[in-house]
Amino acid sequence: MDLVTATVFYCFLVAGIFLGLWVYYDRRDHARFEAERRHVPFHCQRCGHLYAVQGDAAQSVCPKCGQENQRLKF
Ligand SMILES: [Zn+2]
Structure with missing residues (x-):
């Protein structure tokens, strides 16, 4: 070479x-x-709080009451 x-x-x-x-x-x-x-919206089934979680989570704990919630589907 x-x-x-x-x-x-x-x-x-x-x-x-x-x-x-x-x-x-x-x-x-x-x-x-x-x-x-990316944010995933959640609606708490116990206290009705609407919140969003960063990432791609399928379920999340409510920041107000601690209830485990499934993600909102539209
Ligand atoms: Zn809640």
């Missing part, structure tokens, strides 16, 4: 590493943002 080929190969390797890091961090941040943005 001559010097030019080695240099080109090295440049592509470095570019590939940075591209991979960029894609990785971009997807990770996007997933984090989506999880933060």
Whole structure:
């Protein structure tokens, strides 16, 4: 392998590493943002309190009375 080929190969390797890091961090941040943005609404069956929980929970405890509630379905 001559010097030019080695240099080109090295440049592509470095570019590939940075591209991979960029894609990785971009997807990770996007997933984090989506999880933060998503809220699940709940309606308490005992006290009637309406509240929202971050993430993708199927059931949650009421912050007012502690009753376990299923997520609201529309
Ligand atoms: Zn409640």
